[in-house]
Amino acid sequence: MQIEKHISDLLYRYQCVTVPGFGAFLTETVSAQVTGSASSFFPPTKVISFNANVRNNDGLLANHVALQEKMSYDLAVIKIGDFVNEWTYLLQNRDKVVLKNIGEIAVNHEMNWVFEPVNTINYLTDSFGLASFVSSEISREVIKQELALIEEKMPIVLVPEPKYDFSYMKYAAAFVLMLGGVATFGYKLYNDQNVEQQTLLVEKNVQQKVQQQIQEATFMISAPVNTVELSVVAAVENMPYHLVAGAFRSEENASKAIAELNAAGFEDAKMLPLNKSNLYPVVYKSFETMDEAEIEKKNIQKTHNKEAWLLID
Template sequence: MIPSQYVSELLLRHNCLIIPGFGGFVARYAPAKIDWNRGVIAPPSKELLFNSHLIQSDGLFANYLANVRNISFEEAEQLLKELASDWKGQLSEGKRIEIEKVGILYKETSGVIAFEQDRFFNLLLSSFGLKEVTFISEKEEKVTEQPVLKKVDLQEAIEAPEKVVAEEPKELNVIPIGTSIRKGNPVQEVPSDDEKIIPINTKKTKSGFGWKYLAAAAMVPFGFFAYWIPMKTDVLESGKIALADFNPFRTVPESVYSAEKLSDTGVAEELHYDWEELTKDLPREIEVFNYRFNENLYIPVRLIADEKTASTGQTETVVVSPQYSGNYHLIAGCFSSQENAENLVTDLKNKGYAARILDVNKGLHRVTIASFENQSAAATEMNTFSSQGISTWVLKK
C-alpha cells in the first residue's frame, strides 16, 4: 500500500494533488494571523481544500511514485487505483482516513466526503521553522506585591518577637510592553528618605535646528550656477564644461571677425575655368556633360545647339535640368578609380544614355544610367536595360 506520507511530500512542493478516481487536494496561501484573545501570532500557512470531483489524473502523483519506488509509470497508476479503491471502501464503512501531516477524511451523514486539515503542521515551505509567537495583551493587569517584613533590630526581634509583623501589601499598576503611559494615569515611584535623587538633565536639545539654515545656504550657490553656466557660458553649444566657467568674475574677450584670404586649392582651383574652356574638347555627339562641382558632387549638364548658330557650326551650351530626375537611381557600375567611372559614363553617353557619376560612397564612384520618381518605373526600365545587355540595380537616395 502507498504510504500516506507521499501525499504530504507532494503538497509541500505543489498546490494541487489529484488522486485518480478518488479526489484532489487544492492549496491556497493563507497570510499570517493575529489572535488578540489568545495573544498569539500565527505565521503564513497553506490552507487545503478537498474536491471529490477532481478524479482525472494529471500524472503528477504517478510520476512521483514511479521515481520513488523505481517502477514503471503504468505500475504506479495501478497502485493509485488500488489506493483510491481502498480509501473509498474505508469511507463507506464509516472509518476515518488519517493522512500524515495533511489531515483527516471522513464521510458525513449526507454522504459527502469532508476534510479536516492538520493544524499542527505547516505545509508552506517559505514558513519552515516559524512557530506561533505569543505577545502580551494590551489590557492592564493588577499585581499584588508580596508581603515583606519590617526592618527591626535583631536584639529587639529576639526579646519581642510580636513586633515583627508584615507590612500591608500594596497594589501596583503594571503596564504591558508596547503600551504608552496615558495622561491621568501616571506610574510614579516614591523614593525613600535615604535615597538620593539625581535630577536628569531635561533640557531639550535643538536637534536639527541649524540644518535647515545650512541647507538653505547651500542652495544659494547651486541656484546661482544653475543660471550662470547655461546663460553665460557656451556649455550648451560645446557640450563641455571647464573649471573656469565657475568663475563669475572671469571676462571673456569679444569675438572679433578677421578676414582671411582663401587658399587657391581645392574647389576654388577649378572655378576660374570658363565654360568654353571646359567644353571645347567635348565631342559634338555628347549631349550631357558631368560638371565636377567638388570631389563628391557631379552636376549633369545637357548640351543643346542654338538654332541661330547651327548654320555656322558653333555650339552654344546652356545649363538645363537633367534628363532624368528622382530618388530611385539605376546604378550601372561602381569603381574605386574615377577614371574608370568616367570611361563608363562616356561609353554609355555614346550609346545615347544620360549616364553620370552619382556620388562617391566609401571610396567607390557610383555611375547611374537613369533616375526615376518611383520604384516601379525604375524596375520597369531596369528590365529594358537588361534586354539590351546592360546590368543595373536600383539605389534609393
C-alpha cells in the first residue's frame, strides 16, 4: 500500500490531512507572485506544512484508505499504524522519512522533526494548467532611440486645417456616456447577485461532502470548567460562514468549550444545531462573507487554534 499516494490525493481536496499517531499535513493557499528583475511569474499554489502535535485520528485518512484499498476501517487503521511505527523508528535513528510528492522529514541537532515540502507539485486545483514562466526584460531605451532617428529624417509639412464648429458634439457625447454608465451599473448589479448565489450553492455542496468524512472531532480543554447551560443557537440568516473551534458529541462538552472561549476573549462564541454527524459544532463567530471569515480564520490559526476551520451553512 502506497500511503503517500493516499495522503497526496486528500491534500488536493482538504486543508488538513492527519496521520494518526504521527502528525498532520496542512495546506495554505498562496496568491500568485512576481519576483526578480526578469519578472518571474508564479501561479497561485498550496504551501504544505507539517505539525507533529496534531495526532488525533479524525477518520479522514483511514476512511479513504479503506475505500481505495477495499478493506475494513479497522484494518486500514492498523495498516496506517505500521507505517507510523516505521517512520518513527527512522527518525529516532536520525534517518530521513521521504514521502513522494509531499516532502521529507528529518531530525535536527535538537532532535526536533523538520519538514521540507516538495515544491514541484501544486495541490491547488484552481491552478491546474498554470505553470511558472520568466518574461524577458524589455529594453525600452533602444526603441526610444530608433523613434528619435526616424523623426529626425521625416520631413515636416505644415498643412492648414479647416475649422469646424463641434460644440454640439460634447452634449451628444455626454448623453451617450450617461446611458452607457446606467446600463453598465445595472448589468454589474445583476451579475454580482447571480455570482454570489452560485458561489454560495457551490460552497454548500463542498461543505456537505466534508461533513460526510467527519467521524470524530475533539476540542482540547486545558482545565475543567463549570457546566454552563446554553441554548443551541440557530444559524443567523445571511451569515452562512462559521469559524469552527471544534465539534462535540456531548452538548455538555460543547457548553464547556464555549465557556472557555468566552474566558479567552471570544465573546461571539456559540453553539450551532446538531448536524448530520450527531455533533454539536462550536464556533468562534459567524460571518456574512467568505472574505471576512478567511481573514479571521488566519488570525485565530496564528494566535489561538491552528485547527480552526470554516463551516458553510
